[in-house]
Amino acid sequence: MSQTALLEAAGLHTYYGASHVLRGVDLTIRPGESVGLLGRNGMGKTTTIRSILGLTPPRRGKVTLDGRPVTGAPPHTIARRGVALVPEGRGIFPNLTVRENLTMGARPAPPDSPAEDWALDRVLTLFPPLGERLDTWGNLLSGGQQQMLSMGRALMTNPRLLILDEATEGLAPQVRNEIWSVVRAIKDAGIATLIVDKDLKTMLRVCDHCVILAKGQVVYAGPASALAADPEIHVRFLGI
Amino acid sequence: MDLAQFLVQALNGVQYGLLLFLVASGLTLIFGIMGIINLAHGAFYMIGAYLAYWLVGLTDNLFLAILLGIPIAVAVGLVIERLLIARLYDRDHLDQVLLTYGLILILNETQKILWGSDFHGVPVPEMLAGSVPLTENQAYPVYRLFISAVCLGVAAGMWLVIARTRLGMMIRAGASNREMTSALGINIGRVFAIVFALGVALAAFSGMIGAPVSSVYPGMGDRVLIISFVVVVIGGIGSVKGAFIGALLIGLADTFGRVLVPDFASMVIYALMALVLLWRPQGLFGRAP
Numbered sequence: 001m002s003q004t005a006l007l008e009a010a011g012l013h014t015y016y017g018a019s020h021v022l023r024g025v026d027l028t029i030r031p032g033e034s035v036g037l038l039g040r041n042g043m044g045k046t047t048t049i050r051s052i053l054g055l056t057p058p059r060r061g062k063v064t065l066d067g068r069p070v071t072g073a074p075p076h077t078i079a080r081r082g083v084a085l086v087p088e089g090r091g092i093f094p095n096l097t098v099r100e101n102l103t104m105g106a107r108p109a110p111p112d113s114p115a116e117d118w119a120l121d122r123v124l125t126l127f128p129p130l131g132e133r134l135d136t137w138g139n140l141l142s143g144g145q146q147q148m149l150s151m152g153r154a155l156m157t158n159p160r161l162l163i164l165d166e167a168t169e170g171l172a173p174q175v176r177n178e179i180w181s182v183v184r185a186i187k188d189a190g191i192a193t194l195i196v197d198k199d200l201k202t203m204l205r206v207c208d209h210c211v212i213l214a215k216g217q218v219v220y221a222g223p224a225s226a227l228a229a230d231p232e233i234h235v236r237f238l239g240i
Numbered sequence: 241m242d243l244a245q246f247l248v249q250a251l252n253g254v255q256y257g258l259l260l261f262l263v264a265s266g267l268t269l270i271f272g273i274m275g276i277i278n279l280a281h282g283a284f285y286m287i288g289a290y291l292a293y294w295l296v297g298l299t300d301n302l303f304l305a306i307l308l309g310i311p312i313a314v315a316v317g318l319v320i321e322r323l324l325i326a327r328l329y330d331r332d333h334l335d336q337v338l339l340t341y342g343l344i345l346i347l348n349e350t351q352k353i354l355w356g357s358d359f360h361g362v363p364v365p366e367m368l369a370g371s372v373p374l375t376e377n378q379a380y381p382v383y384r385l386f387i388s389a390v391c392l393g394v395a396a397g398m399w400l401v402i403a404r405t406r407l408g409m410m411i412r413a414g415a416s417n418r419e420m421t422s423a424l425g426i427n428i429g430r431v432f433a434i435v436f437a438l439g440v441a442l443a444a445f446s447g448m449i450g451a452p453v454s455s456v457y458p459g460m461g462d463r464v465l466i467i468s469f470v471v472v473v474i475g476g477i478g479s480v481k482g483a484f485i486g487a488l489l490i491g492l493a494d495t496f497g498r499v500l501v502p503d504f505a506s507m508v509i510y511a512l513m514a515l516v517l518l519w520r521p522q523g524l525f526g527r528a529p
Contacts, residue, residue, distance in 0.1 A: 079424060
């Protein structure tokens with residue numbers, strides 16, 4: 001398959017001050033593909049996401065979207081190229097209503113895009129509970145509703161790549177299942193996803209491809225099915 | 241103090257407070273949203289007053305002077321934001337204080353070069369020069385009522401922009417989570433520039449419309465700056481509503497302080513600030529730390 005990668009990160013080296021967190025991370029995501037980013041805590045998963053989005057720009061290495069370099073670009077430029085983030089902790093604006101949270105970053109899909117526009121109605125169809133609370137302040141929602149709001153807000157920017165960092169963390173099992181079914185629906189809608197989550201079993205079922213990080217380096221990259229069939233890797237790099 | 245006198249002082253206090261609100265709201269927005277301690281904010285008030293003096297001299301019309309003066313003040317503000325303030329966003333407060341203090345010195349000196357060290361007055365526009373009788377021998381100047389009404393209008397306009405527009409959403413979002421706002425594709429640098437320009441416009445407008453009642457003199461921005469900081473601290477940093485309530489409280493406390501306890505007049509507002517902070521260290525409408 002010689003399709004151009006949607007996102008390509010090559011040789012990312014990222015620092016927090018003097019601490020060298022990423023040590024040459026490579027990551028490729030093709031259009032519509034679902035990639036799981038795995039690894040124990042502190043191995044560089046969130047830093048990889050921050051590097052891609054320009055929130056913590058890598059000191060070396062490069063990031064390209066559709067083959068065009070975006071390394072060093074400010075986060076809003078990268079976001080406008082079609083990348084949306086559902087951050088760890090959800091990042092809900094407490095002083096904005098649910099409706100405002102959803103619409104503040106909303107951008108229509110580019111006119112040449114074949115995908116159907118994620119307008120408010122479509123997002124509310126995906127997350128019915130939000131429709132009943134549109135005029136509530138963002139911080140008054142339950143954890144699960146905040147997670148839906150964070151995902152809905154990201155979808156309203158009509159991304160081609162949705163990054164989900166610990167989207168099911170701290171949620172009740174039933175709510176988690178709902179979030180996962182939405183992740184599947186998003187994937188079925190043709191949006192590529194980069195997923196970080198602690199639920200390895202579900203990840204292996206949802207993702208096409210998996211990348212494992214250890215100490216800021218990629219120690220495994222391959223199809224999710226291959227990783228599922230190799231429990232020895234789970235023990236070595238994931239401690240499961 | 242009889243009722244008429246009380247009413248006059250109350251109206252003066254409200255008018256002074258509303259004028260302060262225009263300065264303090266910009267200060268609190270710039271600090272709350274951009275994280276910038278802008279010591280030069282009072283200088284924009286002074287620039288406004290001098291622009292009013294200069295342009296009224298040229299046009300003989302305060303309203304025309306305001307219309308011409310605000311774009312000039314905003315242009316000065318935007319140049320300062322792009323060239324200097326924008327470099328401070330990722331720096332600590334000491335650097336911000338040093339740079340913006342330096343700006344006060346530069347702007348005050350520029351004022352002296354352009355307009356000299358004399359005190360100047362700006363005449364009250366003729367159509368607003370009258371008085372409204374309160375009792376048989378007490379009257380109240382129309383222009384001061386006009387100031388209060390205009391400031392209330394501006395405050396309502398600000399509320400509309402912040403609460404009801406997309407720009408307002410971005411401003412509030414940027415105040416609560418800068419990173420998330422930019423990760424949603426919003427150019428936070430541009431939002432900051434707009435907020436800064438808005439703050440400058442408000443401070444300059446306050447200086448312009450207040451010029452006929454306060455006179456125009458060197459260093460007039462410094463006192464306003466200090467009192468505006470008191471307002472921001474009382475109201476809670478970043479809260480426009482707090483700045484509104486705080487400015488009215490300070491305006492009334494200062495005005496009545498001068499009349500009731502003239503020997504301690506300069507202390508009244510600081511005593512009020514201390515009381516509020518003892519009760520609510522984060523200010524009246526500030527978010528708890």
